[in-house]
Amino acid sequence: MPFKQRKIAVMGYRSVGKSSLSIQFVEGQFVDSYDPTIENTFTKSTRLNSQEYELKLVDTAGQDEYSIFPSQYSIDVHGYVLVYSITSSKSFEVVKSIYDKLLDITGKVTVPIILVGNKTDLHMERMIATEEGKRLAENMKAIFLETSAKQNQVSIN
Numbered sequence: 001m002p003f004k005q006r007k008i009a010v011m012g013y014r015s016v017g018k019s020s021l022s023i024q025f026v027e028g029q030f031v032d033s034y035d036p037t038i039e040n041t042f043t044k045s046t047r048l049n050s051q052e053y054e055l056k057l058v059d060t061a062g063q064d065e066y067s068i069f070p071s072q073y074s075i076d077v078h079g080y081v082l083v084y085s086i087t088s089s090k091s092f093e094v095v096k097s098i099y100d101k102l103l104d105i106t107g108k109v110t111v112p113i114i115l116v117g118n119k120t121d122l123h124m125e126r127m128i129a130t131e132e133g134k135r136l137a138e139n140m141k142a143i144f145l146e147t148s149a150k151q152n153q154v155s156i157n
């Protein structure tokens with residue numbers, strides 16, 4: 001069977017770990033230095049139910065609530081990974097605002113989304129409870145994960 005291409009956009013506030021999650025997923029390593037992203041595309045092949053997929057993971061520049069949703073991420077994108085940091089209330093607000101803009105620009109009622117609360121290794125600095133993330137994901141009809149890009153850990157809630 002020929003492979004299928006799927007494009008996934010990784011979006012969220014600055015410094016929540018979008019690049020770190022992408023690099024951990026594609027290269028299996030964690031880079032501690034902080035280098036703000038403009039845009040970066042990673043490619044990875046994966047197999048699901050005997051179908052080969054080529055994933056294009058677009059690591060986007062950090063957004064805030066005042067950013068205009070970049071129109072290039074509203075077309076040709078099969079799904080979205082919306083990332084906040086569990087240590088940042090601001091980043092939690094920003095994923096809500098990205099979600100609202102995404103529905104507005106696509107004109108859709110539901111969009112395939114995975115909501116990710118990253119940096120779970122920083123549990124002493126946690127500001128957003130797992131339950132809050134779960135509730136938001138339910139509202140978005142999204143899958144919810146908490147992760148640590150640093151420790152390469154995922155918990156499915």
Ligand SMILES: Nc1nc2c(ncn2[C@@H]2O[C@H](COP(=O)(O)OP(=O)(O)OP(=O)(O)O)[C@@H](O)[C@H]2O)c(=O)[nH]1
Binds near residue numbers: 013031034119147
């Ligand atoms: N402790 C901890 N630090 C993390 C984790 N993920 C990312 N970081 C750190 O957080 C900082 C920002 O990470 P990036 O991956 O560059 O964040 P980003 O969301 O891509 O940032 P922008 O490109 O500005 O939008 C870096 O110093 C990372 O090392 C994590 O799971 N745990």
